[in-house]
Every structure is written in structure tokens, then in C-alpha cells.
Amino acid sequence: MESEASARPAASAKAPEGTFVVCIPAFNRADTIGRAIESVQAQTYPKWECLVLDDGSSDGTADVAETYSASDPRVRVLRFPTNRGGIAMNELGMGAAVERGEYWSRLGSDDWWFPEKLANDLKAFNGGARAVFGPYDNVENGVAGRPGNGRRSWREVKDSLLGGRFCVSWANVAARTDVLCEVRERFGRFGDGRLRHMEDFIFNWRTALLGVAWTWRPGCDGVWNVNRANGESYNTSVLDADTAAMAALVEEHG
Numbered sequence: 001m002e003s004e005a006s007a008r009p010a011a012s013a014k015a016p017e018g019t020f021v022v023c024i025p026a027f028n029r030a031d032t033i034g035r036a037i038e039s040v041q042a043q044t045y046p047k048w049e050c051l052v053l054d055d056g057s058s059d060g061t062a063d064v065a066e067t068y069s070a071s072d073p074r075v076r077v078l079r080f081p082t083n084r085g086g087i088a089m090n091e092l093g094m095g096a097a098v099e100r101g102e103y104w105s106r107l108g109s110d111d112w113w114f115p116e117k118l119a120n121d122l123k124a125f126n127g128g129a130r131a132v133f134g135p136y137d138n139v140e141n142g143v144a145g146r147p148g149n150g151r152r153s154w155r156e157v158k159d160s161l162l163g164g165r166f167c168v169s170w171a172n173v174a175a176r177t178d179v180l181c182e183v184r185e186r187f188g189r190f191g192d193g194r195l196r197h198m199e200d201f202i203f204n205w206r207t208a209l210l211g212v213a214w215t216w217r218p219g220c221d222g223v224w225n226v227n228r229a230n231g232e233s234y235n236t237s238v239l240d241a242d243t244a245a246m247a248a249l250v251e252e253h254g
């Protein structure tokens with residue numbers, strides 16, 4: 001177990017070149033966090049670190065995660081005493097990724113990857129991409145749905161994002177950490193404290209403002225597991241507040 005103060009490791013502790021820092025924000029996911037971690041451990045590409053950020057869970061989520069970190073030093077668990085929402089947890093995770101790794105990816109605490117996920121991301125990066133998104137399977141309340149992140153050109157994605165339209169889900173994404181650095185340098189942070197969720201929308205939109213292309217890659221190797229009965233991110237009042245705040249941010253930056 002690590003404290004909140006250790007969420008930003010010293011630069012001298014940089015991981016080996018080519019390392020992915022995989023961030024898993026989690027709140028009351030004791031029943032699913034193990035599957036998420038195991039899907040990272042099953043990756044065919046071995047150079048990764050997994051950072052579980054427990055957002056004030058009351059159900060033993062961090063305890064479950066620590067059973068994995070006890071036997072695998074690549075899995076780290078950070079406990080936070082109070083729940084602060086997805087924006088805050090992703091802010092911390094992305095900051096740690098900048099300090100530690102060459103690449104960043106995010107995995108939902110109730111989602112999972114197939115074994116080639118990071119290997120497919122790496123192929124795209126080696127081909128010149130800086131931020132990538134791919135197709136994923138959608139499972140809603142236990143029922144398979146339509147696949148997400150349909151194929152789009154980087155120009156279509158950029159135009160959509162600049163117009164304030166959501167089009168790239170974090171269910172299957174990755175980015176070079178130098179892109180994260182550029183966003184933080186320009187805007188002061190990766191997300192925005194006026195939001196509680198919608199972290200994927202605001203970060204993707206900000207990369208588009210900077211001219212960074214979100215590049216589609218083949219390979220359906222992630223599963224977005226949607227349970228609308230569980231989680232604040234599906235609360236109508238929270239969604240309405242975040243939608244209004246996001247619209248204001250888009251208007252503010254023109």
C-alpha cells in the first residue's frame with residue numbers, strides 16, 4: 001500500500017524505455033477489480049506498470065488490489081481517504097504516468113483487456129502515432145451491445161472534438177506521455193476541476209486543440225462493461241452538471 005503523497009514518483013525513478021503506465025481509477029469495485037488487473041498481467045507485451053487508484057472505496061477494493069501487488073511488484077495501489085471522482089483520480093494517474101513511463105493507458109475498474117492490447121498500441125506508436133484509439137466490445141448489464149470507437153480518420157476525429165462533440169471513448173486508448181505533458185503545459189492540468197467526470201471528453205478535446213491527432217488503430221482488444229445501476233458517472237444530475245460545464249469550457253476556448 002502507498003500513500004497519497006507517493007502518487008507522483010520522483011523523476012529519477014523513471015521506468016525502462018518503452019514502458020506503459022496503466023492507470024485504473026476505482027471506486028467500490030471489489031467484485032471486478034481483480035479481473036481488470038489480471039487482464040493487464042496477461043498482456044503479451046511485458047513492459048508495463050499498473051497503478052490502481054482507490055478513490056475512497058468502502059467495499060475493500062484496495063484490499064483486493066493489494067493481493068495482486070503483494071505478488072507482482074508491477075502492480076501498485078494508491079489509497080485515497082475520500083471519494084473525489086474520475087477527474088481527480090485520472091489527474092493523479094496521468095501525472096504519475098508522465099513521471100514514470102513512455103506511454104499511458106487507462107483501464108476502467110470494471111472493464112478488461114484482451115492479451116494483445118498493449119502490443120497493438122505499441123505497433124501504432126512505432127508507426128508514428130502519438131495518441132491512439134481502437135475498437136472495443138460493449139457489454140451493458142451483462143448483454144453484449146454494439147462495438148464502440150468506429151473507424152474514423154484523424155481529421156474526422158479532430159473536427160468532431162474541436163466542435164465540442166464526443167467521439168473517442170477511453171475504453172481502448174493509449175497516448176505517449178509527451179502528449180500528456182503538452183496538455184498539462186498548455187492548460188495547467190490534464191482535466192478540469194469544474195468537472196467530476198467526462199475526463200475522456202476534456203482530455204481528448206484538449207489534445208485536438210493542440211493539433212495532436214487521435215489515430216484509429218485496428219484490433220478490438222478491450223471490453224467496456226457498463227452497469228448503469230452502479231456508479232456516480234451514470235447519475236443524471238451529475239451528468240447534466242458535467243455536460244453544462246463541458247459546454248462552457250468549449251465556449252470559453254472557442
